[in-house]
Amino acid sequence: MxxxxxxxxxxxxxxxxxxxxxxxxxxxxxxxxxxxxxxxxxxxxxxxxxxxxxxxxxxxxxxxxxxxxxxxxxxxxxxxxxxxxxxxxxxxxxxxxxxxxxxxxxxxxxxxxxxxxxxxxxxxxxxxxxxxxxxxxxxxxxxxxxxxxxxxxxxxxxxxxxxxxxxxxxxxxxxxxxxxxxxxxxxxxxxxxxxxxxxxxxxxxxxxATRSPDAVRAAKRLLDLAERVDLATGLAAEQTEIAALIGTPNQAEAVAAGLGKRAPNFT
The missing domain is CATH 3.90.226.10 (2-enoyl-CoA Hydratase; Chain A, domain 1)
Known part of the structure; x- marks a missing residue:
């Protein structure tokens, strides 16, 4: 305009x-x-x-x-x-x-x-x-x-x-x-x-910005969902998100960086 x-x-x-x-x-x-x-x-x-x-x-x-x-x-x-x-x-x-x-x-x-x-x-x-x-x-x-x-x-x-x-x-x-x-x-x-x-x-x-971008985005989705759905739906979504995160490159990098006491290098 x-x-x-x-x-x-x-x-x-x-x-x-x-x-x-x-x-x-x-x-x-x-x-x-x-x-x-x-x-x-x-x-x-x-x-x-x-x-x-x-x-x-x-x-x-x-x-x-x-x-x-x-x-x-x-x-x-x-x-x-x-x-x-x-x-x-x-x-x-x-x-x-x-x-x-x-x-x-x-x-x-x-x-x-x-x-x-x-x-x-x-x-x-x-x-x-x-x-x-x-x-x-x-x-x-x-x-x-x-x-x-x-x-x-x-x-x-x-x-x-x-x-x-x-x-x-x-x-x-x-x-x-x-x-x-x-x-x-x-x-x-x-x-x-x-x-x-x-x-x-x-x-x-x-x-x-130092945290895993995948985890942060998933956390925002879950926290937003918590305000709009019943507890059972929210808990089910929590399990869906955690299952999608475990074993991904950024999740593995978060573990490796934490154990190695170094800054992570996320993609």
Whole structure:
């Protein structure tokens, strides 16, 4: 829809550095940003050699939520999906905003969100799509849609209760109140805090990249499945994954490297 750059991607050593790139607007969400997030996530789903993704925002904020122009359009009854032309997705998320957040859950490797400044409304919901959230202690987070007469519609009502529990999710959604990064970590909205969340996210991504890529991808599949199926189905999937891993070249290399006290050389 536009040639403007909204998201940048740099892949180095198997780690993708993905940054929302609209700092002059606090990385606010407009149709071009939604489109860029979806297209970037879809590209990384098939990126060869990918080990981990770090998702962050350029400038003073992670993402301050919906662009004021887009908010005005909503006030007139317009929907952003009408101005963005994307091929259909293959997952449960169908709407544009849902795909912009959920596509990070569909990336087959761990996605670490580094959150600083504001992560509000849709911006916070994008972070919910990540596997891990490392936040600055003074970051400001909110599912604030109720303040605009709306509900979180970018997977927030479904993913938030899994992180913070149903009662806390209700409180946050019903009030639209803000929490600091410190409180976010305390209630489970964030994984942990770090004074420099971006540096901490890259350190974690580099550590993940030292592990067997086959095992890490299988682990992400199983952990995602655990949130959606009954225990018997999950346990059966666990046995399927372990059977597929045992005896593979990367699994044998992990054992040899561990016993030999050396760094592994995975393929």
């Amino acid at each position: 536009t040639d403007v750059v909204r998201v940048t991607v740099d892949v180095d050593g198997g780690i993708a550095d993905v940054r929302l790139a609209r700092p002059e607007k606090r990385n606010a969400l407009d149709p071009a940003m939604f489109e860029a997030l979806v297209r970037t996530g879809e590209r990384l789903r098939t990126e060869p050699g990918l080990r981990a993704v770090v998702l962050s925002g350029s400038g003073p904020d992670f993402c301050a939520g919906l662009d004021l122009g887009a908010m005005s359009a909503l006030g007139r009854g317009d929907r952003l999906t009408a101005v963005v032309d994307l091929p259909p997705g293959d997952g449960p998320a169908a709407a544009l905003g849902q795909r912009a957040a959920y596509v990070w859950a569909q990336v087959p490797v761990p996605v670490v969100a580094a959150v600083h400044g504001n992560a509000l409304g849709g911006g916070l919901q994008i972070a919910l799509g990540a596997d891990i959230r490392i936040v600055a202690p003074d970051a400001v987070l909110s599912v604030m849609e109720v303040r605009w007469g709306l509900v979180p519609d970018m997977t927030g009502t479904q993913l938030l209760p899994r992180l913070v529990g149903p009662d806390t999710a209700r409180e946050l959604v019903f009030t639209g109140r803000t929490v600091t990064g410190t409180e976010a970590a305390a209630i489970g909205l964030a994984t942990r805090t770090a004074d420099d969340p971006l540096a901490a996210a890259f350190a974690l991504a580099r550590e993940i």
